[in-house]
Amino acid sequence: MATISExxxxxxxxxxxxxxxxxxxPGVSPENRQRILDVMKKHNYVPNGLxxxxxxxxxxxxxxxxxxxxxxxxxxxxxxxxxxxxAHDYNMLFCSGRKDIATRMKYVDYxxxxxxxxxIAYGSNREDxxxxxxxxxxxxxxxxxxxxxxxxxxxxxxxxxxxGAYTATEHLIKQGHRNIxxxxxxxxxDVSLERLNGFVQAMHDYRIPLGPDSIIYADxxxxxxxxxxxxxxxxxxxxxxxxxxxxxxxxxVLRAAxxxxxxxxxxxxxxxxxxxxxxSRDIVFPGLSTMRQPLYEMGKAGVELLLDAIxxxxxxxxxxxxEAELILRDTCR
Amino acid sequence: MATISExxxxxxxxxxxxxxxxxxxPGVSPENRQRILDVMKKHNYVPNGLxxxxxxxxxxxxxxxxxxxxxxxxxxxxxxxxxxxxAHDYNMLFCSGRKDIATRMKYVDYxxxxxxxxxIAYGSNREDxxxxxxxxxxxxxxxxxxxxxxxxxxxxxxxxxxxGAYTATEHLIKQGHRNIxxxxxxxxxDVSLERLNGFVQAMHDYRIPLGPDSIIYADxxxxxxxxxxxxxxxxxxxxxxxxxxxxxxxxxVLRAAxxxxxxxxxxxxxxxxxxxxxxSRDIVFPGLSTMRQPLYEMGKAGVELLLDAIxxxxxxxxxxxxEAELILRDTCR
DNA sequence: GAATATGTTTTAAATGTTTCAAAGTTTACA
DNA sequence: TGTAAACTTTGAAACATTTAAAACATATTC
Numbered sequence: 001m002a003t004i005s006e007x008x009x010x011x012x013x014x015x016x017x018x019x020x021x022x023x024x025x026p027g028v029s030p031e032n033r034q035r036i037l038d039v040m041k042k043h044n045y046v047p048n049g050l051x052x053x054x055x056x057x058x059x060x061x062x063x064x065x066x067x068x069x070x071x072x073x074x075x076x077x078x079x080x081x082x083x084x085x086x087a088h089d090y091n092m093l094f095c096s097g098r099k100d101i102a103t104r105m106k107y108v109d110y111x112x113x114x115x116x117x118x119x120i121a122y123g124s125n126r127e128d129x130x131x132x133x134x135x136x137x138x139x140x141x142x143x144x145x146x147x148x149x150x151x152x153x154x155x156x157x158x159x160x161x162x163x164g165a166y167t168a169t170e171h172l173i174k175q176g177h178r179n180i181x182x183x184x185x186x187x188x189x190d191v192s193l194e195r196l197n198g199f200v201q202a203m204h205d206y207r208i209p210l211g212p213d214s215i216i217y218a219d220x221x222x223x224x225x226x227x228x229x230x231x232x233x234x235x236x237x238x239x240x241x242x243x244x245x246x247x248x249x250x251x252x253v254l255r256a257a258x259x260x261x262x263x264x265x266x267x268x269x270x271x272x273x274x275x276x277x278x279x280s281r282d283i284v285f286p287g288l289s290t291m292r293q294p295l296y297e298m299g300k301a302g303v304e305l306l307l308d309a310i311x312x313x314x315x316x317x318x319x320x321x322x323e324a325e326l327i328l329r330d331t332c333r
Numbered sequence: 334m335a336t337i338s339e340x341x342x343x344x345x346x347x348x349x350x351x352x353x354x355x356x357x358x359p360g361v362s363p364e365n366r367q368r369i370l371d372v373m374k375k376h377n378y379v380p381n382g383l384x385x386x387x388x389x390x391x392x393x394x395x396x397x398x399x400x401x402x403x404x405x406x407x408x409x410x411x412x413x414x415x416x417x418x419x420a421h422d423y424n425m426l427f428c429s430g431r432k433d434i435a436t437r438m439k440y441v442d443y444x445x446x447x448x449x450x451x452x453i454a455y456g457s458n459r460e461d462x463x464x465x466x467x468x469x470x471x472x473x474x475x476x477x478x479x480x481x482x483x484x485x486x487x488x489x490x491x492x493x494x495x496x497g498a499y500t501a502t503e504h505l506i507k508q509g510h511r512n513i514x515x516x517x518x519x520x521x522x523d524v525s526l527e528r529l530n531g532f533v534q535a536m537h538d539y540r541i542p543l544g545p546d547s548i549i550y551a552d553x554x555x556x557x558x559x560x561x562x563x564x565x566x567x568x569x570x571x572x573x574x575x576x577x578x579x580x581x582x583x584x585x586v587l588r589a590a591x592x593x594x595x596x597x598x599x600x601x602x603x604x605x606x607x608x609x610x611x612x613s614r615d616i617v618f619p620g621l622s623t624m625r626q627p628l629y630e631m632g633k634a635g636v637e638l639l640l641d642a643i644x645x646x647x648x649x650x651x652x653x654x655x656e657a658e659l660i661l662r663d664t665c666r
Numbered sequence: 667g668a669a670t671a672t673g674t675t676t677t678a679a680a681t682g683t684t685t686c687a688a689a690g691t692t693t694a695c696a
Numbered sequence: 697t698g699t700a701a702a703c704t705t706t707g708a709a710a711c712a713t714t715t716a717a718a719a720c721a722t723a724t725t726c
Contacts, residue, residue, distance in 0.1 A: 001447075001472055003682055014706045019684060029704060044472065049446030050383045050392075051682030054711045059383075069427060070411055075403040082402075082429065086436070091443050094402060094427045096415060103419070110424050113382030114334075114712085137377065139334055336712055347676050352714060362674060384712030388681045447682085 002043040011039045022047055053114075061091045062306060063111030065104050065121045069096035073276050074122070077145070080299025081120060088307055090117070105131055112140040118306045123147040124191045143306045145298060148190060153317040155309055157302045161191050164291045164324030165198025168243050168271045171326060173206045175333055177241035177269060180208070181232075183216045183225050183253060184245045195245045195273060213237055218249050225249030229256035240268060241332075247272040247290055254285050254331065265289075270331040273324070287329030294322050335376040344372045355380055386447075394424045395639060396444030398437050398454045402429035406609050407455070410478070413632025414453060421640055423450070438464055445473040451639045456480040457524045476639045478631060481523060486650040488642055490635045494524050497624045497657030498531025501576050501604045504659060506539045508666055510574035510602060513541070514565075516549045516558050516586060517578045528578045528606060546570055551582050558582030562589035573601060574665075580605040580623055587618050587664065598622075603664040606657070620662030627655050 004022070008015045013032055020028050021036045028036070039045075053059045062085050066074060078094065085092040093116070097104030104121070108131065111119045118141035123131060132149045135142050143155040165182075172180050182199040185192040196215065203210055213232065218225040225244065232239070233256060244250035250272030257268050264270065264286050275292035301320050309315060337355070341348045346365055353361050354369045361369070372378075386392045395418050399407060411427065418425040426449070430437030437454070441464065444452045451474035456464060465482045468475050476488040505513050515532040518525040529548065536543055546565065551558040558577065565572070566589060577583035583605030590601050597603065597619050608625035634653050642648060 004684095005682075015683080016685075016706065017704085023684085027704065032704085044470065046442075046446055046471065048387070048682050049443065049448050050387045051447070051711085052684075054381070054383045054387060054682080054713090055684045057711075069402065069415075070405075070408040072403075072405050078403055078429075079431075082431065091440070092428060094429070095425060096411075096427070098412075098415065107424070109379070110382065113379055114384070115382050138379065139377065337714095338712075348713080349676065349715075350674090356714085360674070365674085381712050384681085385714075386681095387683090387712080388714045390681070 001048075002045045004045075004047065007036065007039050007043065007045055010043075011036045059091075059115060059117050060089060061093060061116045062303065063107070063116040063119050064092060064094045065107045065111070065119065066094060066096050067104070067122055067125075068099050069094060070098075073274065074295070076295035077122070077299045080296035081303055082299075084300040084303040088303070090303075090307075101125075101127055101131055105134060108135055108138075112138045117310055118142060120145060120302050120306060121147065124189050126188045126190060141306060141309045143302045143309070145302050146191065155305050155317045156319040157298050157305065158319060158321045159191075159293055159298070160321050160323050161194035162198040162201070164273065164293075165195035165243065165245075166202045167198075167324070167326055168273070168291050169199045169202035170206070172241040172243060172269060172271060172332070173202065173208065175241075175269065178208055179239045180241040180243065181214050181216060181239040182243050182245070183218050183228065183249055185218065185220050185249070192245050199243055213239075218252070220246050220248055222248050222252040222255070224252065226252030226256045229253045230259070233257070233260045233262075242268060242270050244270065244272050247274045247276040247288060250288055250290070250331075251285060254288070258285075264330070265332050269333065271326075272331075275327055286331055289329045289332035290327050291324035292327045293324055298322055334381075335378045337378075337380065340369065340372050340376065340378050343376075344369045392424075392448060392450050393422060394426060394449045395636065396440070396449040396452045397425060397427045398440045398444070398452065399427060399429045400437070400455055400458075401432050402427060406607065407628075409628035410455070410632045413629035414636055415632075417633040417636040421636070423636075423640075434458075434460055434464055438467060441468055441471075445471050450643050451475060453478060453635050453639060454480065457522050459521045459523060474639060474642045476635045476642070478635050479524065488638050488650045489652040490631050490638065491652060491654045492524075492626055492631070493654050493656050494527035495531040495534070497606065497626075498528040498576065498578075499535045500531075500657070500659055501606070501624050502532045502535035503539070505574040505576060505602060505604060505665070506535065506541065508574075508602065511541060512572045513574040513576065514547050514549060514572040515576050515578070516551050516561065516582055518551065518553050518582070525578055532576055546572075551585070553579050553581055555581050555585035555588070557585065559585030559589045562586045563592070566590070566593045566595075575601060575603050577603065577605045580607045580609040580621060583621055583623070583664075584618060587621070591618075598663070598665050602666065604659075605664075608660055619664055622662045622665035623660050624657035625660045626657050631655055 004015050004018050008018045017028050017032055018036055021033050064081055082092045095107045108119060108121060120143045121135060122145045124146040128147050132144055132147050136149060136152045136154045143157060145157045148156060148158055184196045187193055216228050218228050242253055244253055250270055253270055257264060262268050272288050272290035275290045277288060305318060305320060337348050337351050341351045350361050350365055351369055354366055397414055415425045428440045441452060441454060453476050454468060455478045457479040461480050465477055465480050469482060469485045469487045476490060478490045481489060481491055517529045520526055549561050551561050575586055577586055583603055586603055590597060595601050605621050605623040608623045610621060638651060638653060
């Protein structure tokens with residue numbers, strides 16, 4: 001690989017002139033400019049980005065640390081991040097922790113070693129707090145998506161899960177449902193806890209008592225929720241509405257209900273969360289009503305927040321909160 | 334951000350000693366080591382990765398340029414790449430061209446400017462040849478996945494699409510089918526063309542004539558193939574077997590066939606390609622027989638080929654070809 | 667007490683860029 | 697012809713690290 005010095009030597013000029021040609025700057029005679037260009041082309045010269053970033057103290061790169069790249073749930077977020085970053089001439093680099101927190105930590109460190117101008121990290125698990133604290137401790141521009149960190153000054157993009165869950169539950173109540181259950185995920189997720197709280201608060205505000213089967217624990221996949229719903233039906237429990245903490249388990253609920261011959265939404269109304277519908281679900285399932293999480297917009301806002309932080313070094317950390325939107329389809333009036 | 338010089342100054346030693354402590358090397362007195370560690374901790378010192386990479390001429394980073402990160406088809410490939418890279422202590426950075434070739438080119442350049450030890454690029458579109466030629470022209474260690482480049486010495490991981498298609502078609506023939514059609518994708522894809530050729534060759538070898546409806550053009554999604562199949566059925570055409578160039582359109586075929594009340598596989602046998610089944614398809618569709626494309630293994634092999642190229646600078650470019658495997662499920666005996 | 671060995675520390679050069687300041691050259695004009 | 701202005705070119709420092717070689721200090725051996 002040729003270096004700027006070699007090009008300079010062969011063209012019989014100083015490094016300075018080569019650098020000017022490289023960056024399309026004035027201050028080079030036409031003859032020299034042409035000769036330098038020729039030599040560059042001859043050697044297939046590519047300037048070294050590391051050296052350049054080192055001296056410029058600027059990488060024009062944003063590193064994104066995802067929990068998992070192999071999850072279609074993140075497609076909209078990834079698109080929002082990439083589109084917005086590239087619109088501002090930044091290079092967007094993605095990496096994945098493969099659900100492993102140590103790996104994510106490793107990549108955060110990697111990016112923080114001067115290799116990026118800023119970091120965007122996603123995480124919603126309670127265990128992620130450790131990761132977030134370590135990021136916050138570094139003197140690196142950073143934005144957290146979904147991951148909240150109380151008492152720490154760090155840029156955050158959040159979804160108001162509590163309010164979203166409240167809205168969904170309230171809607172079911174206003175539709176006249178009283179025997180409403182909530183299917184939630186592992187309490188390791190802040191997100192799940194907040195949604196659960198929103199459900200409980202709405203039920204409380206409307207004076208609807210919670211029974212022992214009002215809250216059902218499943219996970220974020222279709223299978224477990226389906227089994228739980230089957231069990232409930234087998235036990236003769238007859239909820240007339242179900243607010244599920246995510247869309248994938250909501251499909252599990254629908255499946256169990258349809259197997260049991262229940263009419264949707266007459267016998268059972270269902271509202272999910274996320275608006276995360278894999279194509280082809282609509283073939284077999286009715287359209288799922290859900291709380292849409294604006295992931296694309298959240299990604300966009302994340303990059304904008306980061307760029308703002310980069311441009312204003314002293315500025316205080318900010319938090320932007322998005323609201324989920326109720327999308328009514330077939331599973332709920 | 335503190336630098337090594339600042340740490341050295343505050344600890345009253347030379348940069349060399351700080352560097353040794355940083356890299357856990359001997360040659361530092363215990364007292365100095367401790368003092369340096371204390372100063373580092375106090376300033377939250379993080380060494381600059383760019384400077385380090387510049388002097389070491391080694392980044393321990395592999396850049397992966399995908400056609401599109403937001404496509405579940407690539408999950409296995411991404412996993413294979415990341416697992417294998419990290420098993421060799423490399424940092425795996427992913428970026429996406431968002432189906433845009435100029436963006437992919439930009440990221441290849443970016444990675445090639447000394448920021449990585451090697452590049453892995455995916456591409457199967459005919460137009461990608463331009464991209465590949467530009468990569469091949471650079472003096473950068475590189476492996477192409479799926480993208481073949483005739484007459485150019487470049488490391489490649491390929492799938493034998495011709496042979497896979499031949500195997501699928503031959504299987505249908507040996508099961509006694511004679512009225513076999515092939516649904517193919519846009520001919521901009523080498524992959525599609527090779528699979529089409531495999532189909533044609535098998536039909537030819539077994540002396541089965543091709544009719545005007547033997548080859549149907551669709552795309553790589555469910556919708557178009559479904560419409561084409563509906564049209565065929567409406568026109569009274571009665572193929573008894575269908576080899577589809579990819580799994581997603583194969584589901585479209587199944588859908589149209591099931592709508593028309595055809596029995597699978599008795600009335601119509603179907604074989605797809607890729608083994609790219611989104612979860613939940615199995616609820617409504619019978620298990621799709623397909624030619625499994627070993628994407629995880631191909632990713633693994635890609636990284637291994639790249640690491641080999643990095644370790645042996647002079648070595649000639651290699652090509653590794655994988656075979657697709659016939660997976661028999663419900664849509665074909 | 668000198669020679670040798672061992673251990674510690676520093677100096678200086680190297681990695682590949684950019685850029686400020688200074689110096690050199692040409693042109694324009696009085 | 698002298699001088700200012702404009703343009704061109706170069707040298708050197710800077711960015712943050714690593715490392716070979718040199719320098720220095722202390723301990724061991726004969």
